[in-house]
Amino acid sequence: MMYFMFVMMIGLILGLMGVASNPSPYYAALGLVTAAGVGCGLLVGHGGSFMSLILFLIYLGGMLVVFAYTAALAAEPYPESWGDWSVLLYVGLYLVGLFVSGKYFMVKGWGLHWTGVEELSNLDMVRGDFLGVALLYSDGGWMLVLGGWVLLLTLFVVLELTRGLSWGTLRVV
């Protein structure tokens, strides 16, 4: 189990490095998918199963899909992937930084040094992760209203920013 978590943590760092090394958006979205996927696995390992399901559904299934469609609208003929030199430079820099910080923080002697992370919840009737959501609908009712108001505000902001099909500010190319 510990080995499984270890592999997932490596996957997380590699996926995030793949995003941050500035490739073309399709490859960055692939990096995000792998990072979010193994991140969900890590969450499940710590006991937050509901949180990880929500992350998969909303983040990957909602937002990333919309992003992939919009990136497909702005397609370029020669996208930069991780094999191109400009991207590989970033990847190399991040790998160097990773090894330096890993040597400083994590490797003591010959083995790896684990830091303790607390478990999110125990096996109660109401576990920590979805108890929060239940509270949002019951005692935290005003927070729900606030959340709804902010979502409505964001809708109007985005509609205002993209108003006007081809003479607006953020145009459909």
Added chain:
Amino acid sequence: TILISSLGLGTTLTFIGSHWLLVWMGLEINTLAIIPLMIRQHHPRAVEATTKYFITQATASTLLLFASVTNAWTSGEWSLIEMLNPTSATLTTVALALKIGLAPLHFWLPEVLQGLDLTTGLILSTWQKLAPFAILLQLYPLLNPNLLLTLGILSTIIGGWGGLNQTQLRKILAYSSIANLGWMITILHYAPNLTLLNLILYIIMTLTTFLLFKIFNSTKINSIASSSTKSPLLSIIALLTLLSLGGLPPLSGFMPKWLILQELTKQSLFIPATIMALMTLLSLFFYLRLCYATTLTMNPNPTNMLSSWRTKPYHFTLILLTSATLSILL
């Protein structure tokens, strides 16, 4: 209308919040609500200014969220005033400095302010500063005094020096904002009520200045030079307001500066006090240059006397002007 009310909502949430998430939400609502106001004019400079503003404010909000979550992780405390992790406190200071535009995190402020029209620039310089200062004023004993002093002194230096070569009025006001915020942040650790006093007076004076520039409909020194023919009374008021921003006695802009210097010397911080006083001279120079251009010299080819008067809606600035200039020192 939903945007203006959301601006009010955001600042109110930050004021009343005692949980870090609520405070963060208020700041995010403010950022989100002002974005369409900034982009109302649709020309590329406004779009670029809006993009820069959004990116910097989003970075600052993320840093703030990271600091509060780290604090909650290590100490279990989500309350605003109990910040037990010193790394989180320092990170919060840096995040809020980026939010309000203190040096060395000020680089976005002149370009963003230049891309906006005067009314939106007014909202950005005055209202958007209230919410981060609410957080700073509640956190003041926990923040690192050396960091605050460094931010403050650097801000007065850069605010004074950077404004010297500007001819665009909005960039001048941006650098004046940086310098004034530097004064405010310096005294935060020792006497936070002086920070509040400086903030209130700065808001009044900047409100006055922006409204004056709006009435004259001018955004450059060239166009404000002919303002004495449009309305001589208002150009005299502009003179007094600009000198008040520069901090000359007996105008009310001198009061916070004097009290701050007094408090700094009481804490035996003589060198920072001297540096700040000297660097404010630089900003006084460009205020004086503005006064020269508007009131103290006649523009070549003056139009024959007064043209048509402005309509009523702008006259409420007069109340603020009286408080800006003629309030006596206590």
